[in-house]
Amino acid sequence: MFVFSPCQVGAESVFKREVAQKFPAMRGAFSRPGFVSFKTDMPLPEDFLLRSVFARTAAVSLGKMEINNHLATEVWNIAAEHRLFVNRVHIFQRDPSDELGPPIPPELCELHQQIVEQAPHAKLLGTGANNIFHPAQSGETVLDVVKVDPNLFMVGTHTCTSASPIHAKYPGGMLPITLPDGAISRAYLKFSEGLLWSGIVLGEEDKCLDIGAAPGGCSQFLLQQGVKVFGVDPGAIHPAILGHPRFTHVRNRIKETKRSLFRDVQWIVADMNVAPNYTLDALEEAIAKADGSVRGLLFTLKLIRWELADKLPMLLDRIRTWNFRDVRMKQLIFNRQEVMVAALEPKSWSVVRR
Numbered sequence: 001m002f003v004f005s006p007c008q009v010g011a012e013s014v015f016k017r018e019v020a021q022k023f024p025a026m027r028g029a030f031s032r033p034g035f036v037s038f039k040t041d042m043p044l045p046e047d048f049l050l051r052s053v054f055a056r057t058a059a060v061s062l063g064k065m066e067i068n069n070h071l072a073t074e075v076w077n078i079a080a081e082h083r084l085f086v087n088r089v090h091i092f093q094r095d096p097s098d099e100l101g102p103p104i105p106p107e108l109c110e111l112h113q114q115i116v117e118q119a120p121h122a123k124l125l126g127t128g129a130n131n132i133f134h135p136a137q138s139g140e141t142v143l144d145v146v147k148v149d150p151n152l153f154m155v156g157t158h159t160c161t162s163a164s165p166i167h168a169k170y171p172g173g174m175l176p177i178t179l180p181d182g183a184i185s186r187a188y189l190k191f192s193e194g195l196l197w198s199g200i201v202l203g204e205e206d207k208c209l210d211i212g213a214a215p216g217g218c219s220q221f222l223l224q225q226g227v228k229v230f231g232v233d234p235g236a237i238h239p240a241i242l243g244h245p246r247f248t249h250v251r252n253r254i255k256e257t258k259r260s261l262f263r264d265v266q267w268i269v270a271d272m273n274v275a276p277n278y279t280l281d282a283l284e285e286a287i288a289k290a291d292g293s294v295r296g297l298l299f300t301l302k303l304i305r306w307e308l309a310d311k312l313p314m315l316l317d318r319i320r321t322w323n324f325r326d327v328r329m330k331q332l333i334f335n336r337q338e339v340m341v342a343a344l345e346p347k348s349w350s351v352v353r354r
Helices: 012-022 071-081 106-117 187-198 217-224 276-290 306-320
Strands: 002-006 027-032 035-039 059-066 088-093 141-149 152-159 207-211 228-232 247-250 267-270 296-302 324-330 338-346
Touching: 002 152, 012 027, 012 035, 012 306, 059 071, 059 141, 071 106, 071 141, 071 152, 088 106, 106 141, 187 217, 187 296, 187 338, 207 217, 207 276, 217 228, 267 276, 276 296, 276 306, 296 324, 306 324, 306 338
Parallel strands: 088 141, 207 228, 207 267, 228 247, 267 296
Antiparallel strands: 002 035, 002 059, 027 035, 059 152, 141 152, 296 338, 324 338
């Protein structure tokens, strides 16, 4: 049996090493930039997407086909050969040419429509199956159709459950998020996706601390959620953010910031272009100064060199000493050479200090 999984272009080698360590029954097979497959004699582990940092989605391979005028028919022939009753179709490409363009190119959206229209068991299709970005529901069987090369498609399947991460509900894990007009930076996209992935729900009265806020992309997103934001950064903040009534710029570093600023902070976010341990040092300082009010963290860790990915388990161990029940790590669609970390649900209001 073969399993395939899209990942970020450039992360293929570290993804294969991760799988070899966490899932030794899976062995690396056919791959392309942004697309890796594995051979295994065992069923795909139910927690594969939850435990893998670099997998976006995963599907059991059903076969491959070359592009032709009857592609939609061939897709359903493969499904019939495996006696698969499909509720939803996910079609995507392995490596979008423009990360800020449409997540699914128009020609694949058109192909999706053709496949859905030719479904032999249309009554089994889920609600909104004709909408490529309608999320798969719990219990639905998904047919995955991936454009791997200009003339080559891979076909596979996965089942969504109530425990499936949000990315498994969308084609290739590509959430329908776009950069709005007037966005300050790409950090807006990172934290928009990060909030959905982590399940964090912000309250209008919440106070958020944005460490390394400049130029203000993350703060801009948070402000649009209705919260109060304190942006800590010695660098300059974009004027559009500085003038917002719920934003306060603290032109300083965390270690030099007075403890009174951290009073009643519920959420801490960070997106700093520094080595991972430096980011963790800053977060640790902020948590200690907040004195037990923090409900959760959402931050990026930069992999300045891909080899740093091998250090991620050790970094996770350090984060877990901060006394949060739920600690997760994932390389999201809008991450570059970095990963996103969420730490949620304090075990107690007395945070363990180093």
